[in-house]
Amino acid sequence: MKVLYAFLVGINEYRAVTDLSGCVRDVETAEAHLRSTLAPGVRMESLILRDGQATRDAVIAAFRSHLGRAGRDDVALFWFSGHGSDAEAPDWVAGLESAGRVQTLVCADSRCDGVPDLWDKELALLIDELTARHITVVLDSCHSAGASRIVLKHTPEARIRTPPHSAQTRSPESFLPGTIERAADVPPMRHVEMAACEAHETAQELILDGEWRGVFTWALLGARKLLGNTATYYELLQAARGRLAVRHAYQESSARSAIPEQLDQPFLGGTVVAPDSGIWMRYTHDEWAIDAGTVHGLPIGGGLRVGVHDAAGQEAEIVEVRATDSLVEPAGGWEPDRDRQFPVVTTSVPLPRTTVAVAGVDPAEVADLSAAIGRSPHLRVAAPGEPVQVRVTLAADGNLVITDRHAERYAEWAHEGVDRVITALEHIARWLLIWELENPAPGIVSPVRIEIVDPLTDQPLVPNGLGEHVLAYTPDLRDWRPPSIRVRLRNTGAVPLFCVLLDLTPRFAADPMLFPGDYIGPGVTVYSRDRRRIGVQLPGDIPVEPGAWARDRLKLFAAEQRFSVLPFRLPVLGRRIPVRRKGLGTQDLLDRLGGRVHRDLVDAELGMAYDWTTSEAVIKVVVP
Structure with missing residues (x-):
């Protein structure tokens, strides 16, 4: 019998650097997910080290004793969730590190009483000692394509959780025996590595599904639930990048292997399969229960319902x-x-109100706007230290500026009172709800995929490390020529699904013109807009000049039954929202979920329960 040996390390509490919040939950959820999706004939042997258990010596010893038990035909998995850092590269790795620094994992006792970090060169030595032919390493930490996490980069009220770079000078004797010799030999990489971000980047943790989580672990496990049994490392990476983009987590997750073809094999060598797509409700132990929980993606908190x-x-x-x-x-x-x-x-599903932070030079204006936000059914003022989705700044020059948490500008105008501000914020909140809406436990696996296609070669374009399809203007004789694409939808499942593809534009419109609604049969691929080319351009108020850019977000909803597209429609920010009317013979998916985008409208009559799922793609157009 094949065995999956899994060694997982999650560290929230550190002795010498700042604590984290979501790392233990990351590895506990990952372990439960893997155990619940084991393929037939596979046994799992797992070991988790939490917080103070994960000292440097304990991690090294457990790596050898636990993963060392894996035979040639078994699978070994090392999953680390915690702080990562980097250090100046010593002379004996000269020429091996392009940035002149090495990556490190920060153990619970690192930098305390002279205990060093665990360097990537030492981790490589430990991997070399393993017998298993299939080895996977998952690192949810900063500098991890090579490992620290922060919460909400560029967000002032968030806790910054990146430890300082390691300034400790290590003697050759402080490394695991054989580390320096191995680095000199430069043996090929034996394992598949999935990392939260590149070596120069930071990774994020957010409140997801009601608790602090590393966004990469959350995205990767979510992608596992959505894709079929044959999903490869590369396919999982692309799906995880898409989920990261939905949460505006701009970190360049990656998958690496010395042999690129290894990324085209099933995750963990096929020892785990797609989660059971059916959820059942049964009476047991004097209470009703369903066989789905946090491991299946259900969020903690009120507002969840299931229907037969x-x-x-x-x-x-x-x-x-x-x-x-x-x-x-x-x-x-x-x-x-x-x-x-x-x-x-x-x-x-629960649709929480959008969190808003208000700042300004006039305390009275800030108080008035904050009070108006508190009265809105779509908005609320963010509590101190809470993640913020939208920021409003009342500037000294009389202008009002609305941005996202990364300071990407949404809108700006001369401040003339709170009514216009609330209208704009509620519009943005509706737009964000559509973009972030997903089924926490879909029964539909192998969903409909969005493919952005080169109109000349008809080949799919590959998104970058941030999950974005980047398209560039090209210079013409007198002007700039915008790029063009085709978009196609591929139903990889076994049942027909009714699909709607929305373009969520940079000016906060939600437009279904790309694919306004139709059934796509199993195994069928269909082009949007009758295969016509689609021009990708900057909004009219952004000058076409070097450095300019904008994002369009494509959101696909797929369901077992037909639903109305009208509730999804939003005009450009600042224009009137049209009155919504029911489509004949259709059910509103948003109303069926109970968390409607237009919460001020009357509830729809409860209809038949049906399953649904979502997919996303991000297009970024730039002027080079």
Whole structure:
């Protein structure tokens, strides 16, 4: 029997550097996810070191004793979630590090009483000692393509969690025996490495699904749930990058191997498969429960409901989300038969209000705007230290500036009162809700994929490390010529799905013109706009000049039944939102979820429960 040996390290509490929040949860969720998706005939032997258990000596010893048990036909996995750093490269690695620095993992006792970090060269030595032919390393830490995490880079009220660079000078005797000799030989890389970011970057952790999580671990496990059993390392990386882009986590995650073809093999050599796509509700131990929990992506908090698949009026509210299952209570007077099991799908997901931070030179103006935000059903003022989605600055020159948390400018005008500000913020909040909306536990696996295609070669364009398809203007004789693309949708699943593709524009419109709604059959590929070329241009208010850029975000909704596209439509920011009308014979997906984009409208009549999923793509157009 093949064995998956998994060694996972999660460190929130450090002795000599700042603490983190989501690392232990990262590795616990990863371990539970892997255990629940083992392929038939595979056994899992796992070991987790948490916080103070993960000293440098303990990590080295456990790496050797636990992963060293893996035979040639077994699979070895090392998963690290915590601080990473870098250090000046010593003379004996001269010419091997292009930036002149080496990457390090910060153990629980690193930099305390002379204990050094665990260097990447030492990790490579430990990997060389393993017998297993399939070895995977996952690093959710800064400088990890080669490992520290921060929370919300460029966000003043967030806690910055990057430790300083290691200034400690290490003697040759302080390294694991054989480290220097191995570096001199430069043996080929034996393992597949999946890293949260590049060596010069920082990784983020955010509140995701109700708790602090490393965004890379969250994105990678989410991609595992969405893709089929044959998903390769490369396909998982692309899907994870897409999920990172949805959360505006601009870190360049990567996958590396000495032999590129290794990235085209199934994740962990096929020892894990796609999670079971069905969720069942059953009566057990005097209570109703469903076999889905945090490991399956259900968020912690109120507002979640499930409904019996292909049935009307039979719903249950989730009252407690646990690791591998959740307790539910039948709702609306439904009294299910305790001797039956019911297939269920997600019918309602919580859509939290958008968090806003307000700053300005006039305290009275700041107080007035903050009070108005608090009265909005779509917005709330961010608490101190809480992640912020939108910022509003009342400048000294009388202008009002709205930006995202990375200071990317959304809008600016002369401040004339709070009404216009609230209208704009609520519009942006609706746009963000559409972009970030996803099914926490979809039963649909191998979803419809968005492919951005070169119009000349008809070949898919490859996104960059940030998950963005970057397209450039080209100089013409007198002007700049915008790029063009084709967009196609590929249903990789086994059932027909009704699909709508939205263009979420830089000026906060949500337009379904690319694919306004139709069924796509299993295994079928269809082009948007009848295969016509689609020009990608800057908004009219951005001059076409070197350095200019803008992003379009494509959001695809796919469901088992037809739904109306009208609730998704949003005009350009500042224009009137049209009155929404029902489509004949359709159900509004957003209304069915119970968390509508237009919350001030009347609830739709509860219809039949059906499954749904989402996909995303980001297009960035630049003027070089």
